[in-house]
Amino acid sequence: MRPAVLVTKRIYPEAIAYLQEHVEVEYCDTDDGIPAAELLTRARGKQAVVSQLTDKFSPEVIEQLDPGLRVIANVAVGFDNIDVPAASQKGILVTNTPEVLTDTTADFAFALLMAAARRVVEGHHYVHSGQWTKWRIDLLVGQDVHHRTLGIFGMGRIGQAVARRARGFSMRLLYHDAMRAPAEVEESLGLEFATAERVLREADFVSLHVPLTPATRHLIGAAQLRQMKPTAILINTSRGPVVDEAALAEALQNGVIAGAGIDVFEREPQVHPLLLKLENVVLAPHIASASVDTRRRMSMMAAENAVAAMEGRRPPNLLNVEAWSELSQRGA
Numbered sequence: 042m043r044p045a046v047l048v049t050k051r052i053y054p055e056a057i058a059y060l061q062e063h064v065e066v067e068y069c070d071t072d073d074g075i076p077a078a079e080l081l082t083r084a085r086g087k088q089a090v091v092s093q094l095t096d097k098f099s100p101e102v103i104e105q106l107d108p109g110l111r112v113i114a115n116v117a118v119g120f121d122n123i124d125v126p127a128a129s130q131k132g133i134l135v136t137n138t139p140e141v142l143t144d145t146t147a148d149f150a151f152a153l154l155m156a157a158a159r160r161v162v163e164g165h166h167y168v169h170s171g172q173w174t175k176w177r178i179d180l181l182v183g184q185d186v187h188h189r190t191l192g193i194f195g196m197g198r199i200g201q202a203v204a205r206r207a208r209g210f211s212m213r214l215l216y217h218d219a220m221r222a223p224a225e226v227e228e229s230l231g232l233e234f235a236t237a238e239r240v241l242r243e244a245d246f247v248s249l250h251v252p253l254t255p256a257t258r259h260l261i262g263a264a265q266l267r268q269m270k271p272t273a274i275l276i277n278t279s280r281g282p283v284v285d286e287a288a289l290a291e292a293l294q295n296g297v298i299a300g301a302g303i304d305v306f307e308r309e310p311q312v313h314p315l316l317l318k319l320e321n322v323v324l325a326p327h328i329a330s331a332s333v334d335t336r337r338r339m340s341m342m343a344a345e346n347a348v349a350a351m352e353g354r355r356p357p358n359l360l361n362v363e364a365w366s367e368l369s370q371r372g373a
């Protein structure tokens with residue numbers, strides 16, 4: 042009998058075709074997602090689950106998964122929806138989709154930065170609503186991006202890709218990370234490592250590229266926003282809970298900072314009601330990696346990771362090597 046996979050939500054058709062070539066597929070062909078109880082029922086008897094960031098694999102859910110499940114293949118680079126240590130303990134491999142979305146996400150972070158700095162969305166609404174009746178010297182004046190200081194939190198793949206783009210705008214680059222980047226990366230990108238306080242104090246734009254962990258939850262709250270310049274703009278394409286959304290809304294309303302470009306939210310798809318009323322924030326529905334090519338490739342990568350694990354091969358984008366060693370030792 043061929044092994045079986047559960048795909049919890051709609052993905053690109055070529056990934057489904059690839060899965061169908063190799064294994065039995067139970068496909069939830071909708072964008073709705075399935076509640077945890079249903080996920081557990083449907084995952085029964087399957088060797089793999091192809092999941093998305095809206096599927097929550099808490100320790101309690103993982104505990105109840107079938108012992109035969111070999112892999113959870115997440116269609117995302119972020120994997121804060123899966124308790125990886127709990128999966129490892131149960132001998133379940135976890136995979137993600139890194140690299141393929143790095144440039145696409147960095148492009149979007151820069152798009153938000155440009156849009157917020159140069160008031161692109163306000164300009165669009167102004168023209169669209171017929172308010173544009175004359176040219177004015179100070180009509181929708183914004184802030185320069187070139188030659189300004191960009192502060193980056195998180196100098197991983199996406200942080201570095203954002204830094205590369207910023208160099209094209211002759212920006213000065215400060216960054217903070219729990220782990221300092223290698224000297225050759227700092228040198229080639231012209232990066233200056235600094236304390237979080239200094240990044241916040243000196244940056245004209247602050248862009249967040251950290252994973253969501255207990256240490257980065259509310260990395261930016263009321264206190265950090267107060268350390269930023271009143272002219273500063275905050276960009277978040279990482280994970281919503283990295284920013285205290287209520288504190289951000291208040292800071293934007295009260296002029297503590299000048300603007301923001303936000304793609305991710307604390308309780309998606311809900312957005313803090315005050316943010317919806319403000320003009321000085323550009324809001325997007327978690328689409329930083331959403332180019333046709335990238336979302337296709339992410340779907341394919343997850344499918345390939347799932348098939349590799351089901352065929353007893355080490356999946357290319359394995360996150361928990363310890364679970365693989367354990368499985369290999371058991372000869373499973």
Ligand code: DGY
Pocket residue numbers: 094116117118119120142279330
């Ligand atoms: C990710 O991959 O983690 C993005 O947030 C969704 O594409």
